[in-house]
Amino acid sequence: MPSFVCYAVAHGNAATMYPTLPREYIGKTLIVTVVEPDSDLAKELKKI
Structure with missing residues (x-):
């Protein structure tokens, strides 16, 4: 998987993802996990 x-990122009154996902994921079910910006996980992800 x-x-x-x-x-x-802000998009009017909603949010969109940046970078955007590849076209082949249109119509797929996604799991989105929100990570607080000051968490250890967020700091590790920024290194990627």
Whole structure:
């Protein structure tokens, strides 16, 4: 199962992911986990 690290960016009154996901994921079910920016996990993900 592929994994991606994305960031939520403002898009009007909603948020979109940056970078965007590849086209082949359109219509797929996704699991989104919100990670607080000051958490240890977020700090580790920024190193990737």
